């Protein structure tokens with residue numbers, strides 16, 4: 207397969223249509239093409255966790271990370287999101303990009319926690335940070351992702367939560383590596399934002415899944 211370059215990937219991702227009317231409570235903001243391209247390129251080039259792999263994208267929204275994964279040669283990428291409007295845009299994007307190796311499922315990630323164990327090689331996600339009356343949602347997404355993955359989970363988390371996440375990773379006996387620290391500018395998509403965008407510090411983290419070590423993690427409370 208032809209090697210996709212970082213700039214080429216970012217430029218393609220700029221054509222992904224995003225949320226038309228983002229829903230505040232679902233924390234709907236797209237991963238910017240530059241960040242999405244850097245994340246996916248690293249997952250692909252440094253860790254070889256995309257090409258010919260089965261990939262799940264939790265909270266896929268309009269499909270920014272799924273589409274990038276499919277373009278980098280995922281065997282199959284399945285996006286999961288609760289919101290039908292977002293998935294409709296995702297579907298349009300998939301048709302526009304003419305990608306065959308993508309699927310999508312409408313569901314609440316909270317209802318997946320006991321299902322689909324070790325179903326995907328890799329799980330990627332930009333989860334809700336749990337700041338909109340949905341406290342703990344980031345950890346529900348993470349725990350679900352760790353159950354679904356056979357090899358690794360890649361996720362974005364607020365840097366301010368790093369210690370808490372490290373504590374949970376230790377408890378679950380999952381190896382966690384902060385791959386990059388990002389300045390993430392959340393666009394002011396909501397009326398109460400006074401500034402155009404707000405910069406927050408975000409960690410891009412890789413969790414390595416070792417099922418032998420992880421047996422029984424589902425029994426432990428979040």
Ligand SMILES: C[S@@+](CC[C@H](N)C(=O)[O-])C[C@H]1O[C@@H](n2cnc3c(N)ncnc32)[C@H](O)[C@@H]1O
Pocket residue numbers: 232233234235236237264265266267268269270271286287288289292313314315316331332333334
């Ligand atoms: C920060 S956005 C990321 C969107 C997309 N992955 C991207 O990178 O552009 C978080 C996504 O999680 C979805 N979401 C929020 N709560 C959810 C839940 N309980 N179950 C499934 N999806 C959820 C939202 O609809 C939204 O699309």
